[in-house]
Structure formats: C-alpha cells, structure tokens
Amino acid sequence: MPAGRADPLGHRLGWQIARSIAGQVCLHAAMAGARLTTALLALSQGYSKTAVGALVAQFALMQVFLALPAGRFADRNGLKRPITYSVIAAITGLCLAAAWPTYPVLCLCALLCGGATGAAAIALQRHVGRLAQTPAQRRTVFTWVATAPAMAIVIGPAAAGFIIDHAGFRAAFLIMAPWPIAAWLLSRMATEGATGGTGAKPAGTTWDLLRAPYMSVLLLMNLFMSISWELHAFMVPVLGHERGLHASQIGTILACCATGVAAVRIAVPLFAAHLAEWLLITLAVAFAGVLIMAYPFAPSTLAMCVGSALIGMTLGCVQPMVLSMLHQITPADRQGEALAIRMMTVNASAVTIPIVLGAVTAISGPAGVFWAMGMVTLVGSTLGRRLRCAPRHG
Template structure:
C-alpha cells in the first residue's frame, strides 16, 4: 500500500476531495473564462475566425506537450509544488493579457493558462487517487473530481461574460487572475503523504509504460471516448445547421449532453461499490457507438435532445472509471506519468479531431461522419474485455 494512503485517515478523505475539487474549479474556471475573453477580444479587434480558432486551440495545445513532463514532476514532488508552478503560470498569463491585450500576448496567455490547468489537474488527480483506500473509493473519488471541469465550464465563461459587459476585458483578466491564487491557498492546506517529494526517478521509460498490455488497451478505450466526445461537440452544430435549426435549439441540444454528464457523475458514487470498471467502460463505449450511429436518424429536435442526454450520460461515466483503473494497474511511483499520458491523448484529440471531422464532413456530409465514428467506437469497445483480468495494485 503506498505510503500516502496510509497517512490519511478515511475521515479526512472527504475534506481532501472537497479541497481538490474547489482548487481545480478555480484553475479550470480561470482558463474557461480566459478562453471566452480572449476569443471575444480577438473578434472585437477584427481578427478572422481562423485566427480566433488558432488562438483557442492553444489552450489545449500546450497540454499536449507539457503533460508528460508535468506527470513526472508530480511523481517526484507530489501536489503542492506542481500546483504552485501552475498558479504562477496562470496568474502571469492573465496579468499579461490585462496589461497588453494584443493578439501575440493573448496567444502567450492561452499557452500559459492551458499548460497550468493541465499540470495542476494531473497533480490533483494523482493526489486524490493515492488517498483512496479501496477500488470502490477510487471510483467514488474520481467521479466527484470529474465534476470539477463541468462546474468550471459553467462558472468561468458566465463570470467572464458578466465582468466584460460591466467593466471591460482588462478587468475580466485581472479578476480571473485572482482565481488561481485561491487554488494555491487550498493546495497549501492539503495533507501530503511522505511518498511525495522524495525526488526519486521512476524506473523505466514512457515507451515501456505504453507497451504494457493493459495500459495500451485502457488508453485506447479512453481514446474512443474522446473521439466520441469531440464528434458530438463539433458535429452537432454542423448537423443542426444542415437541418436549419436555430442557434438556441442547437445550444439546447448541447446543453442536454452536459446535463447528462452532470447527472451520471452525481449518481455513480451512490452505487460505486458494486461497479466493475472494465465492464462499465466496455458497455459505455459500445452504447456510445450505437447512439452515435443512430444520431443522424433522430427525426426531431426533441429526439436529438434525448440522444444527446444519453450520450452525455454514457460518456460521462467513463472518465472516472478510466482514472480509477489507471491507478490500479500502474505502479505507485509512475501514476503521475500515466495520468499525463492519458491527458496528452485527450488534448491531442481535442486539437486534431475537429480538423479531421470538418474536412471529412465537407466531402461526405455530417451523417456519414456519425456513422463511421459510431462503427469505430462500437467495434473498438470489444477490446474492453481484455481489461477483465488486468492486475490491480490497491
């Protein structure tokens, strides 16, 4: 049993989770608000949609390249030092945007905020995962932690828009620069175990970690989930536009997906002790494939809302199960690195999948993209059965 788990009585787990969720919400909300503010500012300055798209993409781009070093850094130093570095980077980026609100500086701010959020998320996920004392606790912990980005995506843009309307862009950036400081204060109260901060280097290479049979299968299942998620977020507006739906109708459809995610993540902890991660992951990816195949045949906006809710519920339960299983099949000294690999693949798909889907849909239409992606997810879900006999280190 890792030292960190033994150092934390079970009664403290709830407070550690609450602090971790609050800290992640503060950092993620700052990034989400900055993403909206930078996009609106660039548009108001006359930049093209392509330039704004490139700007927004940089929030995810930095995480692709920084995730692996961030994971190793967390393995060596635990929670507090990575969060401190993340807070410095995010605050610096937001203050620079407030001081010099020009496109090149906004790009730098996006890189700093995106990299900071990813680095802190890896450290926080590693921290709470090492506090859990059983597989059931792991599932519950990661389900609650997964609610943080969902809350942040609501809080950040809403607050940023409110401040921009009343005080302008500079004030919005400055106020959002205070949010990471709150995350730092929360991290200082964390009770970090003795296993962190040893400064030791994990044995083996990243390639060896990737070649581990169960690791590669789990990451593939996570990739199918990410592709399905990006498909829904990007292609629903395209399909809705093709059908002549109003913007409010398309927004409602996407909101139904978010509601499904929130609902399932609240419900999972209630029966986490009776769940088998491999089975839930396999069934969820398979069901997502079926729903994606059926999506273009939804006859009405109401049917699309129902399908979006089901897709949100299906995909929303996968991430906590992947994180739980990742901690169980990975050596304790390399859990940060494993989390980093997962985050790197997620962010790489966030950068590349919309570009690929946009190009394919322009040639063959939105419906064919749904069909092909659904078939791929459905076929790929069969790999999940290989996780049934995965060794677990609890």
C-alpha cells in the first residue's frame, strides 16, 4: 500500500473509535469549560493577570507529575481503571469549585480536572493505537481520535461562557460536573483484548525511550505546537477582557480555534496521502508562528474568530502525525510510557508558559507577547527537517 493512504477501519473498529471519541469529548469538555470559568472568575474577583496565569497553568501542572505514573499504569492495567479514576477526580474538582469558589479551591479544581484529563488521554491513546492493525490504519485512527479534544474545546468554553452570562459561575461548574460520567459509561463498553495491560513493570528506563531514534526531535516539534496552543488559550481571554468582550464572545473565539482543529483533522488523511509526515509537521508549525505574529492586528471580534480558526487549522495537523510517528519508533510494550513522556514535556511547558505570559503581558502588553512567541515558533519549526529520515511504514 502506498505510504499515507488510510486503510478502511472496518465496522467493529469504527464503533470502538467512535465510543472512545465520545468519552474523551465528555471528559475533556468539562476540563476546557472549567479552564475558562476559573480564569474569568479569578479576573472578576480582581486577581492579577499573573495570578490568573498561575491558575491556568495548574490545569497542566498535575499532568507533569502524573504523566509517567499514568502511562505505566495504563501499560499494566489497560483502559478501564485509568478512566474510572480520572472521572472521579474530575467530578470532585468541579463540585468543590461550585461549593467554594475561592482562589485556592479553583487551583485544586484545576489540578484535579487537568490531571484527570491527562491520565485518561494517555490510556485512550494507548488503547486506540493498539487497536489499529497497520501503520496506515493507525494514522487514520489517531486523526479521528485527535478530533475529540477539538470538539471538546468547542463545546466546553462555548457552553461555559453561555452559562456564566445567564446563570453565573457556580451554575457553570455544577452543570459541567456530570459530563465525565458519560466517559466512564462508554469505557465500560470497550473490549480491550490485546490492548489490555501487561500486569508487569516495564523493562528498561525512561532514558532508554528518550534515546530512541528521532524521539527528541519529535518531542520538540510537539512542544512548539503546545507553546502555540497555550499562548492562544491564555492570551485570548486576557485580550478579550481588556477589550471589554463578554464571556460568551471570548468563548466563541476559543471555540472557533477548536472548530478549525476539528475541520482540518477530518481532511488530514488526504493531506497525509500527498505529504510526508515530517513535512506536514514542519510546515504546520512554521505557519502557526506566522499567524501568531499577525494575531494582534485583528481589529474586531470577527477578525479574532477568523484568526483563531486559522491557528486551529494549522495546529490541528500536527498531533495525529506526531502520535502516529511516536508509535512507529516506540517498543510495543512501552507505548503508554512513551505517550506519557510526550504529555509530560508538553505540560511542563503548559505550566510555565501561562505564568511567563502573564508576567510579560503586564510589562509589554499582548502584542509583544504574540510577536516574540510567534518568532520562537517560526524559527523552531526548522528542526522538523531532521525527521526526514525517520522510518515510514504502511
């Protein structure tokens, strides 16, 4: 089969992927809605941009420390137990924020919801990657699964912004709290089989995985994608708040980015049929840098929506190709741990980037932040050429 062409998924595999996507959407949407709600609530309570940046960063903080244990736990136990524990943590965080909407409790909510979403994502990515029978089929599977976070951050922020405007912050937390239950119910229907856990501790160390060919370059390219994503997610609420936009308008702008991600991921298999994975990753990250530098010139809410959609379409190309290449260069019995390393490096930046952006924005204003981070992303994209010699199968 020519490289880049996707195998048909088949009826049974297609339904398993559909259930996995639906479950992840429910859990991730609750986290995305909580991120917007906590940020706007903290701003309305008079906290500084630096404090809000620290709050948003905590959605990723738990994932930094939890990723490797979660990956190893998924390698040993499969899908269902990690999903169960993640759902319990997310519901607990949302209910606590509704009951006591103070800054320390919002931080706890961010830790619980962020950690739950990260652990569930690792288990799910490992599960669906092992369901695929061929590398080409794996690219298609990851393309569809990657639409779940995109759909979630359409639903989560848009719904949260609407609820906040019409019923308040506590109502937003309470309405989002039951959403993760659907993820647990859908995970109960999964047939794990060969995708289940080994029950044994992994052989080798994490450094062995990091020394695998092309792993470090692949992680760096994914890191540049994450930096761009975090910049947009943090700076849009800040810029919207300074321009006097309503919560529902800010949520709509963020939702446009997610809509762009979802739309382009439907077409990613067509792109992959004509472009090498390394080239698609490199071009997407470079174009994201250009768009970020141009974003401060958006003169209106509509222009911000268009810019957000373009950024989403550009970044949306990257993750499916990264996940597919990651499975190709990783030992089969350590894929959960490899996925955890990717998530840990991404979220380590997600912890620091909002804090840095909050502090820098207070000094230089939003435009300077967009220009500096866009240039870093554009220059960093040139590293993608080193992936040119990575093996391509299928």
